[in-house]
Amino acid sequence: MGSAKQQTAMTRVMHILQEWDKGSKVVRQKILQDFISQNQNKTGPELEQEFAHAASLFLTRLTAWLRLTYMIGTSLNEQLRAISIFLSAASGHKFMVEFLEVGGVLTLLEIIGLKQAQEKNKTVALSCLHHIANAGCKYKELICESYGIRAVAECLAKSKSEETQDACRNLLLMLAQGNPKFEMQVYKGLIALLPCSSPKAQQMAAHALRIVQPIVKQANVNLIDPLLNLLKTLHLEVQFEAIELIKELMNYDVRELLLKGLVTLLRPSKEDTISRPEILDDPNVTTINAPLPVFVQQAAAAKTIGILARESTELAEMLIQARVVHNLLYAMGNQDYADSQRQASITLEYFCSTFPMVDDHVRVAMGETLYDLFMSCPDSLYVHMNHIQADVLVSNKVNIPNLIEVIN
Template sequence: MTSIKEQAAISRLLSFLQDWDNAGKVARSHILNTFIETNQGKTAPELEQEFSQGASLFLVRLTTWLRLIYMTGSCLDKLLKSIGIFLSAVSSNRYLIEFLEVGGVLTLLEILGLEKIKEEDKKESIRLLQVIANSGRKYKELICESYGVRSIAEFLAKSKSEETQEEVQILLDSLVHGNPKYQNQVYKGLIALLPCASPKAQQLSLQTLRTAQSIVGTTHPSIVDCVLKVLRTMHLEVQYEAIELIKDLVNYDVCQALLKGLVALLIPSVKETSKLQPKILNDSAVLQLTANLPVFLQQAAAAKAIGVLARSNTSVAEEMLHLRVVHSLMAAMGNTDHSNSQRQASLTLEYFVQMFPVVEEHVRRSMGEELYALFLSNAEDLYMKIDSIQADILAANKVNVSKALSISGVSYSNMSFYLGPCGEDQLAYTTYFQKEGSEGKE
């Protein structure tokens, strides 16, 4: 037989549940407020004691109401926080299973895609998914099996709150750890995020990709193109993360494609630069916008990335000599439409000149003594001192260090692939800047 004390506790529980069942939205909101205030941080045994060993009876009412009202957003934040008290309680595995058995994960993921739901409510949904993911491998697999990676990644790309986006990053980081069955899915989802329009989402995706790359161990072919396109950003924090990832990627099988891609970006295609020419000729006001033309931002970032890679790895620097990096850097230095491209290319070329005598010899001969002296005196500020004729000399340079290396039989690197002579895009790019320079002299 139960004691009088136990009977009184059961009576209180039944009364509480009856009040909940009979309450409207306003009254339920007050009940949830009281529950959150009095039970935050309690363990599962403490919750059971609070509800006379019937806490699950209240949890099932919360999950049922969640499924009924989550599309409207009414009281959603308080409801999710209340469920979170159960799921995050110490020794709460029983509550977690009960929540999952009624489709809790799918409901949380659906909340992320609903336009009418407030950002704060979606953040609370992400936090519950974090709790579930941190409960073990099988729970991470359940989230992924429910098409969770796609829903979470899409929400990261669309979210307007940086605080919420950081919570999403924590969740994605959790899903890539200790989840061998689906770690590749998370990895590919992060790559798919790179072209998104949100700079914060790009930054966080790049950070998490570095972790995911080390865990997965192999690269996806699309990662090179996606990361190189990110270099078009005007946000320095995104550019920084992209270059950090590039530094990691040179240690994988995509190294050759990555280096080749970076060098190619130093000389934009004629298709890209031709978009600019009519605007310059027709409207002088557009000149102010050319500094932000994505292709030139990408050119400057590529020059910077090449410098970072070369300084951190001599073998990579030597390999880039075979890719005609010296020729391409000098061509970028002649881009008078974008001073940062000139500056970054000049600083990177300075390193190659200092490191490799063969580069120093060819650069001196191509520049001529006067221009070379200016370059040696202050590479960083060279772009402010050169005239249009000197810019033409740089843009039209024919330096081919790789050819000299081949003729002499010198090999600076264990890797040996060769990028052929200047292509049509390079010639068109050179011709374009020569034309611009000559027009400037008239």
């Protein structure tokens, strides 16, 4: 009885394979759709049983057709979903080995880099790569050795689909974990994403860096400039991730450089404040009232400094040594952007209430009238100030000699 059942299964499988070999694109697509609907979440042994121990013959045909047609997109989604079933099958390691032996990783990486490939197909290809990486360290290394880190990072930067970007981010995180040979390369790849033009990619890269940073155990100084530049963004979710990453980096030896950089941002150069993007002056473009990026960055720096100072007295003292009080007063007098004034005022009020020496110097610099107004309503001082008082703040000469030790 068992032999008859096995013979029936073998006959059915041979019929499917013959139909595949002789079939048109439409016939093959129908075979793939049936396979996908009937074999989701099956184990390797279950797939073998389904194909009368000839599942590899179907996989071979599938991978061969993929390599021949992936650039033109023929039934690409169905092919990738079917391959994903084989790669994700528990106890189906042999299928993964067979796929890798015919250059499967390179094919998947090429698919996610194709301009003409649909986003949904890139997402499935990334899922296949995720299954491969999930098989262990040597498989992660194989992806990395095939220039996978660069390919996935570029896909994340260029993709217009949040689902695809999320799949890229998750794969990069997987490649960074339990993969000591390439963890630093993933880290550098994430840093390279920070200046990209996609806010979503910037947010994901900054978030991923917060996870990868403790893995690599040392901070790269090349991270500082692109990270501080993220503070120019009008996208609050990107700014949030940037600030959280800055907080994480306070545990590493780049913290002095970061603190000094934040203090410097409070006082933008004249060139930065004069220069405007050309699009803002284009008469054919609708008027844009957005603030200059440098002023957005100034406000974000003041906000970040306040967060860091409240979290650690040591950091607050280091900021004072970096002349933060002098530059906060300058930012408070910046009447080009109200949020810069507000954030700087709130942060300075914390320094005044925490450090008596700072409070004394600020009182002298402001004068009694402005100082009393400042202490009574720091978050709305900018509304009540006149131009003369703003000029006083901008031209302040506050210096705290007992605390000043310029950070080298």
